[in-house]
Amino acid sequence: MAKDGKRQLDHAVDDLEHEVPGKAKRFIEWARSDRARWVRIPLALTLIAVGIVAPYLPVVGVEDIPFGLLLLSYDVPFLRKPMAAFIEWLIGLWRRLRGKRPHRRS
Template identity: 75%
Template structure:
């Protein structure tokens, strides 16, 4: 069951990687790797905290909560399915807007 959520998340993030530019794609590839776990968890918690306490900043804001949850979902199984669904929705919305 846990692998089902991981597969869905991996599939959704694969779609996301195809939509983002080079540097963001490389960051996503690195962040998904097992060797990035010790950086991924503190970075995710930091992004969530910044998004909660400084939501009005133009570069660091509410969107950081989403990025933090996405990073954290690789290490917390119950977040995988909801984040996979959100990423799928966001990619579909992005493709619709881009057309």
């Protein structure tokens, strides 16, 4: 069951990588790696805390909570399926707004 959530999250983030520019894509690839775990967990907790404590700030705020949860989902199995579904929903919304056809996996 945990492997199913990991697989769903990996597919969702693979789709996300197709939609973002080069530097963001490189950051996502690095953040998904095992060597980034010691940075990923504190960064995720910091983003979530900032989003809760200061939701009204323009640069950091409530929009940091989903980013923190996404980073944390690589290390917390019960977050994987909901975050995968959220990412797929966002990508579908982005593609509909841009009038782009869905990316097909082989």
